[in-house]
Amino acid sequence: MADQFVITFQGEVVPGGGKSVAATTGKSVLDAARDAGLEVIATCGERGRCRSCRVKVLKGDAPPATIMDQVQLGHEEVQERFRLSCQMPVTGDATILIAPPKSEAGHKVLAIERREETGAVKLDSGVVKECVQVTLPDDENHQSSDVEELVRALSVEVEAPVPADILRKIPETVRARRNQVTVSLFRGEIIDVQPGDTSDQKLGMAFDVGTTSIVGSLLDLNTGQELASVGGVNPQSPFGGDLMSRIAYIQEDPKRLQTLRAKVLGAVNDYVKEACTLAKVDPQNIHKIAVVGNTCMHHIFLGINPTHVGLAPYAPSMRDPIVLKGSDIPLKTVPNARVCMLPIIAGFVGADTVAAALATRIYESDDMRCLVDIGTNGEVVMGQKGKLLACSAPAGPALEGGQIRHGMRGALGAIERVTIAKEVELQVIGGVDPIGICGSGLIDAVSAMLDAGILTQRGLIRFDDRETFSDTIRDRLRHVGERDEFVLGWAEAAGGEEDITLNQSDVRQLQLAKGAICSGVLLLERVLDIANEEIREIYLCGGFGNYINTESALRIRLLPDVGVERVTYFGNAAGMGAQMALLSETERARANDLAREIEHVAMATHPEFQDVFLDALEFPAAPNADSEATGSRVA
């Protein structure tokens, strides 16, 4: 039988400063903390592959360090009784300090902006609202019913049986306001009845459910106008920072699917309420919702186990578009709304990619174009009218600030722009003191460090050559333990406790990320047998915290060198595509066609992938590499 012990948790995430719980042997300390309702972040999905669930054993025995503890925490921290809570078994009474996660208050949502490239979207949402006066049967020889009279009063045709939950509302609703009723239909099916006249309130929401962030926008389906924009961190994040970690978390125990599902549905419900509060409207008037997301997010959202999406050959369980009642998902804020899930192309090329292709209108281009959508995974779509290819590049979380020592998402306090001239200049989200660096800042920083010669073409920090730099730069190059690092922001200047740095390992992470993305583009070029020059335009999409500097993106070779004039930063294309499918059934139908037309290319098994990837890892030579003179270097 399992023994039971008392674990007392402390730390910033523990309400009231301390919480004691009973825990049995066999559980991990992480499970014990979660059972106690404490949010402990486990970015790698409890696989001992990251540091996010680190705890310190304050009282009680610290169990022997595992190999994962040694690798992730290093000898010093292990000695100081730090452990990975996902790997640490409950073995006795203990007091445990949970290392607080970095505060991400004020997460900056990259609002979905409609772009001119998209052109006009026809307002044919499929939702019709009609206010009618119902004449109820008044003769005992009646051969009619409430429902029949309601349908008779409509000018639009009803093409589907009335759903049971609407039937249940009808007797009361038709009698509430002197038989005046507003009927809502979606594609000929009655989806709601409301007392009185609410026909001017015809709303919808578009959601982009990303691995890292969830973004939603509330639109008026009559005018196409955006009424509110909401969003934030995907609350599944503590259970795994990337797709594979979340899948691994579920593979361990299928019941955990429900845990992750509850998180995303809870968040969507909250965003519905928040958006309606902001716009001062009633959620009952949201009649349609369009949802995009990668295959894993899509499956979890629907309650479909994504285990097999994470195992070769990474096939999804379903790909077709599906329309569900809110109550069937269930989304309790919008039980009668029709929720339209956009279709999927392949296991790692999901509905978000379909939506991005829709938004960029790449499918009607006469010239070769390319869209690169960067999230935790990067997806690349390339081609032109009549022929489109797609692949998924496993970028990892670096471009969203993950696995970077001072990395963070695009939230308040994130460095979003870096320039290095005589001095290092930082631009911080919210104009506050910096607390970390987000994706766009990281790309800028590395770009600037390359230009300044601080980084070599192969991505090495030129620590041994630091004597050649100006004082300002030299002071920032330092060696801590075994770590070479470059100080972006001094603690004293920033008012923080710690200098904000970029170290050799961070640069390697960025290299892996940008190498993966660049490989995707290069590989599709090879499959299509075209050269860089033949690409007329690259749409760079995704939420990096802020608009990415396209020059920096080219400088670090996130994209192959097509020339800066051919790179367009497109913002959240997936979210934009979701909005289009929300506003227009024509666009939603086009998304369904696109999902079937786009050909999937599996990167990892492509025979040329290794070659391409090794090539893509390197940084380009400095534009003026021949000259040793740069502004920030000692002549």
Add this chain to the structure above:
Amino acid sequence: MADQFVITFQGEVVPGGGKSVAATTGKSVLDAARDAGLEVIATCGERGRCRSCRVKVLKGDAPPATIMDQVQLGHEEVQERFRLSCQMPVTGDATILIAPPKSEAGHKVLAIERREETGAVKLDSGVVKECVQVTLPDDENHQSSDVEELVRALSVEVEAPVPADILRKIPETVRARRNQVTVSLFRGEIIDVQPGDTSDQKLGMAFDVGTTSIVGSLLDLNTGQELASVGGVNPQSPFGGDLMSRIAYIQEDPKRLQTLRAKVLGAVNDYVKEACTLAKVDPQNIHKIAVVGNTCMHHIFLGINPTHVGLAPYAPSMRDPIVLKGSDIPLKTVPNARVCMLPIIAGFVGADTVAAALATRIYESDDMRCLVDIGTNGEVVMGQKGKLLACSAPAGPALEGGQIRHGMRGALGAIERVTIAKEVELQVIGGVDPIGICGSGLIDAVSAMLDAGILTQRGLIRFDDRETFSDTIRDRLRHVGERDEFVLGWAEAAGGEEDITLNQSDVRQLQLAKGAICSGVLLLERVLDIANEEIREIYLCGGFGNYINTESALRIRLLPDVGVERVTYFGNAAGMGAQMALLSETERARANDLAREIEHVAMATHPEFQDVFLDALEFPAAPNADSEATGSRVA
């Protein structure tokens, strides 16, 4: 503020013999008992119109008797501190004896027997089960998914999107038995997936949900064979004995709809389990369910408030057929089965009548025919191919044993046959001692009493003339208080505590019931402008406890005199129609057509109704009325 008191309940229905509960002023004693989880029968729907919720105040103050107490209980019982608990307010601490309801253990279910009249039913249930071997994607360049491969493997066409709950089952199911899966479809929609080969198990259930009884039968959809038959008292009965009482109960507080709904859904779930246990099959292989019932039962089953069905012009909220997922109703035993609710004709001519018309095939008759379906309400359908009329006759519960002093449903111990010659001979269900009398027994008893001259043509017990009868009969005629009654069974002979009698009021109730039914037939004859002689056949349908004696039915003029050879006892025609709609989509479609073709005639508002009804109340003259000599009378 409401004061709080302690009420202690005693009586046979109280587990453990006693239960104390806190109750506040403003509640009725009945509510307090129900809050305590005690089942108190209130046949009239808490309107003070029956005696079923009678209690005796053992300790504490008995409140002043209401007018309902006086009428229902009489002066004597009021003096003995009996009260109607639905009318009795909580006014102080008290000990209350709940008068135990009559035991109805062993309720006799009138099993649904297929009849030859019905002819062969085509076995096209709409349910298809196919076992397939699914080839899952094995190439990373896949453009497919589990669902697509499953659909590809099927030989039948899939014509609807796969429902979300099935999508959730697919990943695991297709991999459970080496990719062997049995797919169930209903009308082209995938409704279930099961691991391995279960294609030989294709089951369905038909339910007739009556006001008084629920009857179900489990059928093999491959062969049409009945595998089990189940049924019993509708557990809504304690909340109202007839439709109007149940509607009144809900009108008082719409939340009570959920109470009644939970009762019927719970019963259906239990019957599903019971039938599957009897037949040793798995409820998961029940893929289709057909349900018939009157409009009120139909609406409550679906969760639609039937309030307006009970108010002029008695219009239903819906009439169209509807097919729902078990999980949408919800029926938790059969979440994936498709539940087909048959359509409704009018407020008091429901799906049960449609099913009865279907079963009798009256719609294809070249001659004028009539079907009379007797439940708490009686429905009459009359006509021939191309023209059918229907009306509803408010028979009341007498023919099901209700509002008859010793009346009971067709359960163990019910007198089902009565003959009066030299002696009174009784036939009792189960061959046990009689404890009451059911509908068929009542019809027989009154018929025999008419023949014996104990009843006059106008329905009076010939008490004053009792000296003219034989000793045997004379002894049985007696006057108790203000009550004239005829003893059917002596307590000592029956081993009971009380003689089983039929009194003047019982005869009046039967007269009202049979008068209503007979009026329905006569009225439709007038609307069609035909004479009795033109009716080729009357189908007498319904569950009276046992097969009704058609001679007795004609003798009491339950039906107009068409000659006994033209009356066919048809049994549970509604249940039979439900079975046909279960086995055959052709028959179900025919039911939908029938519901629209049958014309509804409102009896109560028909100008000739009063005339017809007054005429129908009387009993016919004795066949040998001229002669005063009958076998049981003293010459």
